[in-house]
Amino acid sequence: MLFSKLCVTVTLLGIVDALCTVSWWSQRTRTVNFNGLSSCNEYNYFMNGLHRDHLEQNDGLHLIKGVVCCKATSRFSDSEVLAHHEDWSIIFQESFDIWAFCPDGYFLSGFSRYTDGDAINYLHNIEYARCIKPSNHPDYHGKCYTQYINFNTQGVFSCKENYFITGLHKVKGDYLHHIDKLKCCAMQDDPEFVFDVDTFKRIIMDNTLPRLTMLAYAMGYDHISGLKGWMLGDDYFRDGDSWVADTRLYGWDKKCSGIKCEERFKIDYLDWSFHIKDIIYGDSVIDELKPEKVYEKLFPNLRNHTVPHITKLMHEFLPSLKHTITNHWEDNPEYISLMEYDPKYFGNIARSIKLAAEGSRSNTAGEGKKVLNNAFMYSIPPRTLAKFKFFFNKVRTTTPYTANLVAKFNVRFTGILRPHNLHHQYRGSQERPKIIHTFGDESETFYTDLRRQKRINASPWLWYDMHDYYHSVVNDPYLANETNYQLKLRGKFEYVTGKSLHTLVEFKAANDRRKRETETYYFNGTFIAKAGPDDKPVEVNYPEISSKGKNRIQLEPIFNDPVSS
DSSP, rough: OOOHHHHHHHHHHHHSSEEEEEOOOOOTTTTTTTTTTEOOOSOEHHHHHEEEEOOSSSSGGGEEEEEEEEEEOGTTOOOEEEEEEEEEGGGGOOOEEEEEOOTTTTTEEEEEOOOSSSSOOOOGGEEEEEEETTTTSSSSSEEEEEEEETTTSSSEEOTTOOOOOEEEEOOOSSSSSGGGEEEEEEOOOOOOEOOOOHHHOOOOOOOOHHHHHHHHHHHHHOOOOTOOOOOOSSSSEEETTTTEEEEEESSSOOOOSSSSTTTOEEEEEEEEEEEEEEEEOOOEEEOOOOOOEEHHHHEEEEEEEEEEEOOOOOOEOOEEEEEEEEEBBBSOOOOEEEOOOOOOHHHHHHHHHHHHHHHHHTOOGOOEEEEEEEEEEEEEOOOEEEEEEEEEEEEEEEEEEEEEEEEEEEEEEEEESSOOOOOOTTTOOOOOEEEEEEEESSOHHHHHHHHHHHHHHHHHHHHHHHHHHSHHHOOOSSOOOGGGGGEEEEEEEEEEEEEEEEEEEEEEOOOTTTOEEEEEEEEESHHHHOOOOTTTOOOOOOOOOOOOOOOOOOOOOOOOOOOOO
């Protein structure tokens, strides 16, 4: 009765953000020598707590009655999930205190165990953890903490609301009650900052993997999951710019079975490039910067009468153009901030933005060198040391812009076909041939080519039949929509140029007759006009730029076929 009340409380609290349920594990999975996966009932729910039975002498895994599982928090609730299977087979073999974790950004959904025969399964029988994350979640967690538990009594042992289990800790020993800590982490709701190209590409690859595997299944590819996969699209690892269905099986002496069982599906992302699609400039803001000392001269008048002295400075300077990107990916659900350029990929973007800026009314970065000069004549009193200081007056023009940046790439499928495929040549064939198919080429990117192939029923695939059999997959607008690979950039150009030179002079008594005339330059070569450390950025208003909203629908999952796989 107490547990029933507790379950109701957990569920009602979860309605605020993450809906929680209890996944009761069946009598079959609770046998002492069960072999296989035990997880949340919902493939896209995340483990929040463990419910264990009362302590027994043989305190094994069969005494876990079920788990508390929760839906993702609101920002990620409509996202597909990525599943990674983390090898825990060695970790729980250890006899000392040790943690077992999911990868960064992933959360526990279940774990698989193997049997020693008729013996009871203990902690060392855990093979791997099923760790999942929303496809648009970063590869790092939100806030985390350690939950200490007394796991030798019956009851529910959970993380806080909206926190999920990411790791288990055990003390020395092999019994269930030797688990004494849970690592609990929240999902990361803050915008994800992208500091390099790899992160940019990783976000696109994460978001497209579930939908590309569904498309491949509709086309007729087989072995769409890794060997440990529960759902189609499960159990992939990233190899550079490729997703590869995993053939590894953890534990002792594990081998796959079935026709061509080790020939798994692979997705390659090829020929990446990034382009500015639109750019709009806002109103410029002009301000004067703090003058910068560039030259200093000491002139001693050691005579007993006033002496006229002419001081002059003439020197070349260059204006400077600084480009800063200040904002993040456009609207929900991919929040990203691109902070710097990788020349390999973004050099053309930097050049195109700069050229556009140079053509605007407020930016003249292409002017080249200029010369400023000034001359001053002062009457130096007798026995006086004159110190002349020359200051460079600078003016800054800050121009904001908003631009749409779009990623272009091609996608290549490699895998074997199942007999029930929709390839015009091999439909119904038992050959299971290996087929390589690419969307996109040098002249056309992946998503435009995908639209074209579906529209014209392009060979070798029977797209019209595919539309009839897998309507929701083929008509899913996400993959073919360019805006899903589009970044809204907000940035600004700070153009600093020289305005004038001014001089300050100080007089003091020349008591040292050995004092000589000296000059000090505070720069080498051509002087570059730029903002100094005390020059704070000005506030600007970024213009709005139109773009179509993102299309994201949640597809119905397809369970992996253990016979086929």
